[in-house]
Amino acid sequence: xxxxxxxxxxxxxxxxxxxxxxxxxxxxxxxxxxxxxxxxxxxxxxxxxxxxxxxxxxxxxxxxxxxxxxxxxxxxxxxxxxxxxxxxxxxxxxxxxxxxxxxxxxxxxxxxxxxxxxxxxxxxxxxxxxxxxxxxxxxxxxxxxxxxxxxxxxxxxxxxxxxxxxxxxxxxxxxxxxxxxxxxxxxxxxxxxx
Numbered sequence: 251x252x253x254x255x256x257x258x259x260x261x262x263x264x265x266x267x268x269x270x271x272x273x274x275x276x277x278x279x280x281x282x283x284x285x286x287x288x289x290x291x292x293x294x295x296x297x298x299x300x301x302x303x304x305x306x307x308x309x310x311x312x313x314x315x316x317x318x319x320x321x322x323x324x325x326x327x328x329x330x331x332x333x334x335x336x337x338x339x340x341x342x343x344x345x346x347x348x349x350x351x352x353x354x355x356x357x358x359x360x361x362x363x364x365x366x367x368x369x370x371x372x373x374x375x376x377x378x379x380x381x382x383x384x385x386x387x388x389x390x391x392x393x394x395x396x397x398x399x400x401x402x403x404x405x406x407x408x409x410x411x412x413x414x415x416x417x418x419x420x421x422x423x424x425x426x427x428x429x430x431x432x433x434x435x436x437x438x439x440x441x442x443x444x
Contacts, residue, residue, distance in 0.1 A: 252404040252419060255320045255361070259411040262317075262330060262359060265310030267415070270347050277358075278305035279343035280334045280385035286313045293379055301383035302332050313382040320361055322403050325372040327380045329403075330411075331362040331392070334385035335430045339443035350432040353414040357428055360410035360417075361403040362391040374399065386430075390438045394422045 269278055283293045284301035303313035311317045313328050320329040333356070337345050350356050362384050365373040369380060384391055392408060393400030402408055407421035410428060420428070429435045433444055 252322065252406060252409065255322060255404065255409050256417045256419070258317050258320075259330065259359065259409055259417045260415070262310060263411055263415040263417075265306050266358070267347070268309040269306055272309075275346045275348050276344045277332065277347065278302040280332050280337075280383055280387065281343060282383070283379075283381045284383040285379045286382040293377065293381075301381075302385070303328060303382045318382075320403050320409075323361075323368075323372065325368050327362075327368050327373075328382045328384055329362050330359050331367075331384040331386055333358050333430070334387035335438060335441050336432060336443070338387035339441060345432065347413065350413045352429050352432055352434065354412060354416070355427055355429045355435065356413040356432050357392065357430060358411050358413045360392050361408040363401050363403055363408050364389065364391055364393045365399045365401060367391060386438070394420075396422070 266277055270276060280302045281299055283296045318328045318330055323329050366375055367373060367384055369375050394408060395402040402421060404419060406419045409417055409419050411417050425435060425437060430438050430441045
């Protein structure tokens with residue numbers, strides 16, 4: 251199952267790169283809560299625009315398909331997120347891939363393993379809908395077993411898609427091999443708008 255998830259994230263990387271090639275190098279923009287297809291449910295904090303997964307559809311696939319679901323996690327949610335922590339700090343909704351100087355360590359996407367992002371019985375989300383626009387602008391999406399609300403999606407850990415396109419599995423946070431900043435090595439709570 252970890253290999254299938256890795257393959258899905260590698261395909262997601264290809265879609266993100268194709269989108270960026272057609273959009274001045276920028277990734278799809280993230281925003282508020284989105285439910286796919288639009289209109290099936292209207293959360294109170296929803297955003298009228300398109301989710302990043304919907305913007306990516308011409309280059310990848312629709313958010314209601316298995317390709318957005320980690321096969322190791324038995325729910326019906328979008329199980330992947332897009333990087334937004336640093337972008338939120340500088341008041342942007344996407345990142346230009348050429349801006350990323352830490353491409354081998356910058357977390358671009360990966361398993362969304364915070365239990366708050368998933369509906370019961372697999373998660374602890376109080377909502378009745380699945381947000382197809384998961385991003386880590388305010389709330390950490392990638393959490394590990396032993397961290398508050400965290401879990402490991404696979405026996406070896408969580409799959410992470412890095413900005414250079416490679417996917418690696420980690421059992422816990424590794425400050426030497428992952429960062430939320432496109433410029434330097436920083437953890438989720440340490441990111442600065444430099």
